[in-house]
Amino acid sequence: xxxxxSFLVDELNKLxxxxxxxxxxxxxxxxxxxxxxxxxxxxxxxxxxxxxxEILQEGFMxxxxxxxxxxxxxxxxxWVRKIMVNCALQKYRSKRQLHAIINIDNTTVEPIxxxxxxxxxxxxxLLRIVQQLPPVYRxxxxxxxxxxxxxxxxxxxxxxxxxxxxxxxxxxxxxxQKAVNESLNSINNKxxxx
Amino acid sequence: MSxxxxxxxxxxxxxxxxxxxxxxxxxxxxxDNQLDKKKIVHIHRKYNALKWIAASLLIFSFAAxxxxxxxxxxxxxxxxxxxxxxxxxxxxxxxxxxxxxKSLEQNRETQDNKTVDTTPxxxxxxxxxxxxxxxxxxxTVKEVDIRxxxxxxxxxxxxxEKTNEGSNKSSTKHVNLRYGNTAAILASAxxxxxxxxxxxxSSKAERSNTARKQPGTSETENEASVFDENSIALKPVxxxxxIQSNRSNLLPLPDLSAGIINRKEALLTTVxxxxxxxxxxxxxxxxxxxxxxxxxxxxxxxPFSISAFxxxxxxxxxxxxxxxxxxxxxxxxxxxxxxxxxSSTYGLLLNYNFNKNWTVQSGLTVLNRVTxxxxxxxxxxxxxxxNVQYRFSCSAGYGYLTSKxxxxxxxxxxxxxxxxxxxxxxxxxPLNIKYNLVHGNFNFSPGVGVAANFLSNSAIETxxxxxxxxxxxxIKDITGLKSSFYSGVIxxxxxxxxxxxxxxxxxxxxxxxxxxxxxxxxxxxxxNSINLAAGITINL
Numbered sequence: 001x002x003x004x005x006s007f008l009v010d011e012l013n014k015l016x017x018x019x020x021x022x023x024x025x026x027x028x029x030x031x032x033x034x035x036x037x038x039x040x041x042x043x044x045x046x047x048x049x050x051x052x053x054e055i056l057q058e059g060f061m062x063x064x065x066x067x068x069x070x071x072x073x074x075x076x077x078x079w080v081r082k083i084m085v086n087c088a089l090q091k092y093r094s095k096r097q098l099h100a101i102i103n104i105d106n107t108t109v110e111p112i113x114x115x116x117x118x119x120x121x122x123x124x125x126l127l128r129i130v131q132q133l134p135p136v137y138r139x140x141x142x143x144x145x146x147x148x149x150x151x152x153x154x155x156x157x158x159x160x161x162x163x164x165x166x167x168x169x170x171x172x173x174x175x176x177q178k179a180v181n182e183s184l185n186s187i188n189n190k191x192x193x194x
Numbered sequence: 195m196s197x198x199x200x201x202x203x204x205x206x207x208x209x210x211x212x213x214x215x216x217x218x219x220x221x222x223x224x225x226d227n228q229l230d231k232k233k234i235v236h237i238h239r240k241y242n243a244l245k246w247i248a249a250s251l252l253i254f255s256f257a258a259x260x261x262x263x264x265x266x267x268x269x270x271x272x273x274x275x276x277x278x279x280x281x282x283x284x285x286x287x288x289x290x291x292x293x294x295x296k297s298l299e300q301n302r303e304t305q306d307n308k309t310v311d312t313t314p315x316x317x318x319x320x321x322x323x324x325x326x327x328x329x330x331x332x333x334t335v336k337e338v339d340i341r342x343x344x345x346x347x348x349x350x351x352x353x354x355e356k357t358n359e360g361s362n363k364s365s366t367k368h369v370n371l372r373y374g375n376t377a378a379i380l381a382s383a384x385x386x387x388x389x390x391x392x393x394x395x396s397s398k399a400e401r402s403n404t405a406r407k408q409p410g411t412s413e414t415e416n417e418a419s420v421f422d423e424n425s426i427a428l429k430p431v432x433x434x435x436x437i438q439s440n441r442s443n444l445l446p447l448p449d450l451s452a453g454i455i456n457r458k459e460a461l462l463t464t465v466x467x468x469x470x471x472x473x474x475x476x477x478x479x480x481x482x483x484x485x486x487x488x489x490x491x492x493x494x495x496x497p498f499s500i501s502a503f504x505x506x507x508x509x510x511x512x513x514x515x516x517x518x519x520x521x522x523x524x525x526x527x528x529x530x531x532x533x534x535x536x537s538s539t540y541g542l543l544l545n546y547n548f549n550k551n552w553t554v555q556s557g558l559t560v561l562n563r564v565t566x567x568x569x570x571x572x573x574x575x576x577x578x579x580x581n582v583q584y585r586f587s588c589s590a591g592y593g594y595l596t597s598k599x600x601x602x603x604x605x606x607x608x609x610x611x612x613x614x615x616x617x618x619x620x621x622x623x624p625l626n627i628k629y630n631l632v633h634g635n636f637n638f639s640p641g642v643g644v645a646a647n648f649l650s651n652s653a654i655e656t657x658x659x660x661x662x663x664x665x666x667x668x669i670k671d672i673t674g675l676k677s678s679f680y681s682g683v684i685x686x687x688x689x690x691x692x693x694x695x696x697x698x699x700x701x702x703x704x705x706x707x708x709x710x711x712x713x714x715x716x717x718x719x720x721x722n723s724i725n726l727a728a729g730i731t732i733n734l
Contacts, residue, residue, distance in 0.1 A: 036214040039214070040210070040213040057224055082576070123209050145203050153606045
């Protein structure tokens with residue numbers, strides 16, 4: 001560990017200790033340190049910016065509430081991220097009965113061309129595509145791709161069967177592929193038009 | 195296709211995994227406010243335990259205050275009764291002394307009351323042993339100023355005194371005369387015969403100012419009794435000898451009558467009797483009357499009583515869906531795995547009878563509820579902090595098993611929990627109202643009430659089989675369990691009085707939860723039960 005890293009760890013530990021004591025300054029500093037990163041996580045799990053802000057707020061409240069239980073063994077960022085994901089899942093569960101059933105048309109999805117999609121579409125457009133996914137697909141996709149969870153774990157967390165988890169992931173990918181292609185075509189058309 | 199799928203996964207992972215975005219500045223403001231509120235909640239929770247203690251103390255201090263007031267009133271009555279008794283004693287003593295000084299009295303009376311005609315037939319019935327003339331009649335009392343010889347009608351009374359507010363009623367008739375500050379009134383009965391019977395009205399002169407000009411009232415404190423002073427009568431009244439002989443061993447009192455006669459304020463009371471109007475007085479009632487104070491003391495019953503009871507509770511489970519997140523949170527599954535263990539309630543209650551039929555009851559109870567849980571599979575779930583731990587759900591709520599030393603389970607891992615036990619203990623503050631139906635020694639009191647129950651202890655005891663060994667686990671922090679709940683009760687108190695003070699009770703009751711014991715748990719649970727209680731009641 002370099003000197004700079006060591007210094008940062010010490011500073012972070014001081015912030016955590018301050019948060020344990022309920023020091024508002026430390027809490028504010030901790031929020032400033034992680035809010036942007038965690039807001040990125042929350043955005044992926046929600047359909048809108050407003051919903052993501054709700055999750056972020058609830059998540060940080062829990063962080064401050066349970067910070068004294070952090071055992072300083074693992075990554076603090078990972079710990080905070082886990083809390084954010086759990087808050088997103090709680091939000092999903094609370095609204096699960098309101099989620100509409102989605103019918104995926106069986107039309108074949110064209111494979112994505114090997115080109116610089118990220119460069120063309122940009123992060124914001126890709127985030128918008130993820131946010132437009134149906135909640136259950138979005139959640140399964142996030143847990144599988146970003147959290148690295150296995151289908152059995154996803155099934156337990158979402159209280160669905162393993163097969164449903166796999167099916168949902170597959171459907172999510174199809175929708176995403178389709179959306180990406182559409183976005184690319186739209187951009188290409190605009191370029192050709194110009 | 196597969197390659198494309200991986201491409202799309204990677205595409206989004208690379209694009210969004212480290213994506214950062216600035217949230218609205220209002221988020222921190224909201225957090226700041228919420229953190230302030232949380233502090234308040236913490237304080238609220240901190241003093242939550244003290245709340246029920248304060249409520250209990252309030253109830254007990256109220257009851258103690260009521261008891262103190264009642265005791266003071268009771269003591270006041272006893273003082274009155276004992277004063278009355280002592281007055282009777284003094285009167286008897288005076289009479290005895292008067293008998294010993296008979297000759298002297300006669301001489302003085304003859305000198306001072308020349309203008310007054312007296313009669314031996316007239317006498318005044320009064321309470322206690324003073325009532326000598328059992329067959330004598332009372333009608334009108336006239337008081338005459340000795341100095342002027344002018345007759346002045348002050349009172350004509352015939353009263354019936356109740357010696358006790360409850361049980362002891364005396365039919366003794368009194369003539370109560372009050373006159374200013376005079377300590378005694380010399381009375382002489384005037385009739386057609388030349389016999390002189392002097393009547394002395396003994397009064398509590400020190401208190402008579404307030405009772406002035408209120409003839410006929412029978413207040414104990416201001417009572418003035420007229421009694422026969424037969425010692426100066428030319429013809430003694432039958433019965434006086436007995437009293438005199440009974441009192442002959444007492445020391446003679448100073449010559450009160452002489453002093454009274456000499457005082458300017460003294461009045462002469464003339465009693466005109468007519469035998470038709472007055473009933474004879476029974477000597478037994480007089481004796482009772484004298485003993486009344488003791489009887490008052492013995493028969494006095496306070497409106498307070500204390501009941502101690504023990505109840506076996508038969509739980510009727512009532513579970514409703516609340517927030518089932520996982521498959522093991524299913525209401526039916528929880529219900530199937532659970533059965534009621536030995537549940538009981540015991541406590542101490544203070545009863546206040548605010549009239550003959552109605553009783554209010556309050557106190558402290560301890561409710562123990564034990565639920566036996568069959569072996570079942572539990573799953574590892576992420577807790578609110580993101581740590582994956584085995585989660586145990588039951589009708590009270592859920593909790594996480596802290597894995598000690600073992601490998602951290604992955605979400606969804608399962609393990610078998612051995613037979614488990616959920617124990618809940620509540621301190622209750624009931625408030626019941628009962629209607630009393632008395633039949634001989636039996637007392638039937640149907641009643642209704644409510645109770646506030648405060649959680650004092652909760653635990654889930656379970657065991658995990660690990661490699662042939664049984665690892666005991668106790669979950670103290672049951673998530674979802676509320677700190678208090680309210681319940682209602684309908685009861686029938688059947689009591690048998692084994693003595694004036696003690697009675698035994700059998701109390702079947704139905705209790706029902708007005709609020710659930712938990713919230714934000716897999717199931718909402720209500721405490722409904724049939725209780726069979728036995729107890730003892732002590733009248734204070």
